[in-house]
Amino acid sequence: MAIAVKVCGLTRPEDVLAAANAGARYVGFVFFPKSPRHLSLDDARALAGEVPVGIAKVALTVDADDALLDAITEAVPLDMVQLHGHETPDRVAEVRSRYGLPVMKAIGVRDAADLSEIDRYAGVADQLLIDAKPPEGAVLPGGNGLAFDWRLLSGRKYWTVPWMLAGGLTPDNVAEAIRLTGARQVDVSSGVEAAPGRKDAERVAQFVASAESAHSPS
Numbered sequence: 001m002a003i004a005v006k007v008c009g010l011t012r013p014e015d016v017l018a019a020a021n022a023g024a025r026y027v028g029f030v031f032f033p034k035s036p037r038h039l040s041l042d043d044a045r046a047l048a049g050e051v052p053v054g055i056a057k058v059a060l061t062v063d064a065d066d067a068l069l070d071a072i073t074e075a076v077p078l079d080m081v082q083l084h085g086h087e088t089p090d091r092v093a094e095v096r097s098r099y100g101l102p103v104m105k106a107i108g109v110r111d112a113a114d115l116s117e118i119d120r121y122a123g124v125a126d127q128l129l130i131d132a133k134p135p136e137g138a139v140l141p142g143g144n145g146l147a148f149d150w151r152l153l154s155g156r157k158y159w160t161v162p163w164m165l166a167g168g169l170t171p172d173n174v175a176e177a178i179r180l181t182g183a184r185q186v187d188v189s190s191g192v193e194a195a196p197g198r199k200d201a202e203r204v205a206q207f208v209a210s211a212e213s214a215h216s217p218s
């Protein structure tokens with residue numbers, strides 16, 4: 001079974017090359033000034049130009065208003081928008097219709113009570129990103145290298161929309177995460193970095209190889 005990998009938080013052309021060479025199917029660009037992976041519009045446009053055809057370019061935003069999304073979508077050629085804040089289902093629908101791009105909504109999970117959020121967004125988003133809920137008071141709502149208990153997703157693989165697993169994934173644990181959750185798509189940021197905002201090409205290659213070698217229950 002093919003596993004699709006998204007490598008998120010790319011900031012340099014060599015990171016794009018590393019993701020492409022490794023076989024990533026998605027690359028993510030972060031537009032959130034508090035993140036060490038934040039990109040200016042000019043840098044994002046230049047990086048997007050380095051992405052080979054066939055790899056989806058995803059813009060990650062956090063509670064972005066229309067002005068910011070207008071600026072991003074006008075400046076950068078994109079294939080998907082990732083909403084990683086507290087956007088409501090109505091806001092997800094609004095973004096989809098305003099920009100004509102598929103929308104992936106991130107859902108933070110810490111315990112079983114959080115799983116109902118997944119059902120709330122499954123009818124409106126094109127994809128879901130199931131990530132660890134950030135710790136109280138965290139500066140970043142994602143990209144913290146924090147995992148949740150993957151067993152919470154065991155046997156829950158029948159959502160009607162495609163979904164990705166994220167949060168604290170590394171080359172060492174991604175195969176186990178896929179096996180426990182049945183994920184067919186995985187997303188990684190800090191787990192393949194040499195330093196915040198700088199990917200390590202070897203770790204990126206190891207991550208994709210480990211994900212592709214995983215045997216999930218389906």
Ligand SMILES: O=C(O)c1ccccc1N[C@@H]1O[C@H](COP(=O)(O)O)[C@@H](O)[C@H]1O
Pocket residue numbers: 008009028030032035036037060062084131140141142143144145146166167168169187188189190191
């Ligand atoms: O990566 C960031 O800086 C970031 C900032 C704000 C929101 C989300 C962010 N990253 C997303 O979080 C997941 C998990 O990250 P990690 O692998 O645990 O470091 C990542 O894949 C991004 O989609």
